[in-house]
Amino acid sequence: MELRLAGLHHGYGNIEVLRGIDLDIPAGRIVCIVGPSGCGKSTLLRLIGGLERPERGEVVQTGAPPPGCLNPLTYIFQDFALLPWRTVEGNVRLVLEDHGFGRAETAGIVDDVLARTRLSEFRAAFPRQLSGGMKQRVAVARALAVSPAFLLMDEPLSALDAQTRELLLDDLVDLWTRERFSGVYVTHNLREAVRLGHRVVLLSRRPGTVREILEIDLPLDARAGHAPELEAHRSRLWQLLRDEAHAADVELVDG
Amino acid sequence: MPLMWNWSMAERSDRGRPVAFRGGGFSPRPLGVVGPLVFIAVLAFWEAGCRTGLIPPLVLPAPSEALAALAHLVETGLLWKHLGASLQRLLVGWTLGTLLGIAVGFSIGLFSLARAGLAPVVAAIFPIPKIALLPLFVVWFGIGEGSKVATILFGTFFPTVVATYGGVDNVDRNLIRMGQSFGLSWLSIVRKIILPGALPAILPGFRISAAIAIVLLVAAEMIGAEFGVGAYILLAGSLMALDELLAGVAILSVMGLTVNWLIARLERFLLRWRT
Amino acid sequence: MLTTRFAATVRRSALALLAGATVLAGTAVAADDKIKVGALRFTSHSASFIAFEKGYFKEAGLDVEFVYFQAAAPMAVAIASGDIDYGVTAITGGLINLADKDAIKIIGGALHEEEGIDGSAILVSDAAFKDGVTSPAKLAGRSFGITQTGSSFHYMASRIAEREGIAMSEIKLKPLQKVGAIIGALKSGQIDAWAIVPHIAKALARGGAVHIIGWVNDYAPDYQVTTVFTSAENAANKRDLTERFLAAFSRGAADFNAALVDKTAGEDAAEATVRLIHKYVYTSRPYEKAAPSIRNGAMRLNEGARLNLSSVQAQLDWFKAEGLVKGEIGIDKLVDGSYVETY
Structure with missing residues (x-):
């Protein structure tokens, strides 16, 4: 494309x-x-x-x-645009929730992108607990979750x-x-x-x-x-x- | 020139002087014991004044008398009847007023048509003291529970509307744009981004509306109420039974503190993501 | 000494706030004793108005200034605070409790129920009437409008229930705070029954929205509806002043009875009296509309401010039985019977 x-x-x-x-x-x-x-x-x-x-x-x-692309044009923002009331994992899950995946399937994608951005051990943290660099990595993980073009x-x-x-x-x-x-x-x-x-x-x-x-x-x-x-x-x-x-x-x- | 002079001073005293501390102040420290201490001191002074006759019983009954009136309420079981009736009215009125208020607040925050149509109406009705509308409520909803609940409902509805649409307006637009950029549905954006984003404004609105509900309770129970804390206070007032009046006011105060505490707990739970 | 002075000042200012009285200026004459008299703009307060207009107060060496109230309860508070000197109103729980605190005393009688003269009527809404409530005996299970618990309306309701053998728990009392609110609720059928002074009762019944089903006099004969009262201080230490006030007040009451109750003074005197009263009562209505209401409302005022002590005792007993006042207060603390004839 x-x-x-x-x-x-x-x-x-x-x-x-x-x-x-x-x-x-x-x-x-x-x-x-x-x-x-x-x-x-x-x-x-x-x-x-x-x-x-x-x-x-x-x-x-x-x-x-x-194939498998959920959101062809996907942004990464300067201010990260993470929801402060969701954990790292929740922020990633947000962009998958409207696509009708099953629980296991969603968890699979989330685990995968967190691993690829080396965030697996921070999955339960809230954005306020993360440094700026970590926040942007969460935003990257979130972007990867929808397999963008x-x-x-x-x-x-x-x-x-x-x-x-x-x-x-x-x-x-x-x-x-x-x-x-x-x-x-x-x-x-x-x-x-x-x-x-x-x-x-x-x-x-x-x-x-x-x-x-x-x-x-x-x-x-x-x-x-x-x-x-x-x-x-x-x-x-x-x-x-x-x-x-x-x-x-x-x-x-x-x- | 003065700089030179300072230098020579410093040279003469070999060990120098420490720089004087100029910061500090302007930041209140929490002093936990002072509040209760002042409270106890005031009560003690008051009681002593009544015992010695410095404060005549006609002006102010002793705190111990108010306590006795309270004890009498507990003994006879009337306390629970009054509290039960009042809490039911508060709960129904406040819950309905809050739910409606949030719904209308969200429509004003989200839809241009609702904002153009409803916001001026809300602004016009908000400042009207709901007590003044009590006779109207009686005509509309009767002298039963309807008018009492309606008074509290209307009293809590408007501040909730204002707090809610203020909260919706203040949600970070970048977060909404993020939601759109990921193709989230309209409903998802409202539920997952705007609602939690507006909560920090809506919850303090709860404190205000709950306080208003308790204030209005006395007015609401003016009409046709046999039981209720407000009715109890009104009766005590008309009988010049000042000890019972103070007991009733103390109950209202405790109700207010309890509600405040509950909302603080709710805030701590729902807004735990905040710093 | 210092403490009592301080206490009196605190009491005065605190109770003045409670009373919320509006002061209307009267005439000032230097030589006379200045007193303030509390009044409601009701026909039942005519004795004071007549005594003022006909100069009876002045002849007694009193320079009277009226202070008007919206309800009976604040007037008792204003007496206790010293903002007014004399007042006329119904016996309420508040008044008794203030007497218990040595603040006020009843010194005479004013309005009372008397056999043969239309007194307070028992009313029912049209809906209740059509539903079969055609006599006070059928009030069981019905709602009854009162201003507040412990008001004269509450007392009348319990008297009716007692005579008819109805348990008070079977009559649903609805406290509505104001007479206007009760009228509205009765007309719209939100409450079933009420008892009220004749001029209001008759005016309502003429409209057809409510029906008169009985008379309070049959249930509380010789009911002492309103009394004259003053501060305990005045009653105890200003005997001369109080006696002069009661004498002038009684002359006003006598004129009122002669003109409008017994109608022995002739139609001209009746007309003149109604015109005089109209200066104070129903002032917002034209004379033609006000006159019938004033005439209808004419109930006997006690001659010589006599006081029906047994009725006062009965009321006091009832307040105690209802738990509205403390059990220990005796009639001596409430009434100073040394001024007028009691019966």
């Missing part, structure tokens, strides 16, 4: 946020979307997953989702401290290496983008348009050893981004 964005336009009131976005999102790879603050990255992600309706243009899904990640590491971010980034690389999921990863952090993206899409400042598409051919699990090459990509992106970011920074908020 693949996604194609065709002529997407969106705005809030008089403010135009996205203008003419055309983009193909292939299966089995991670597309990172970067851009200056307020360029409409998160809006674009909400349009892709159907949480908002574009003013013009469309998001087209080609091909069928893989696409993971739509909205700055998943931004609410975490630098060390945790590093650990979780490694986790995501491991996860992709094992599962080969398709993903859209929105971030303002260029290091994350070049570390995780097979393709990095740079948006211009508002109204957001596609400024540049960068293909990085290095396999994800091999990137740790190629720091200089990644740094070159990063600094090239930064050159492009800096002027946009500066211009966006001095704009009035409701300009």
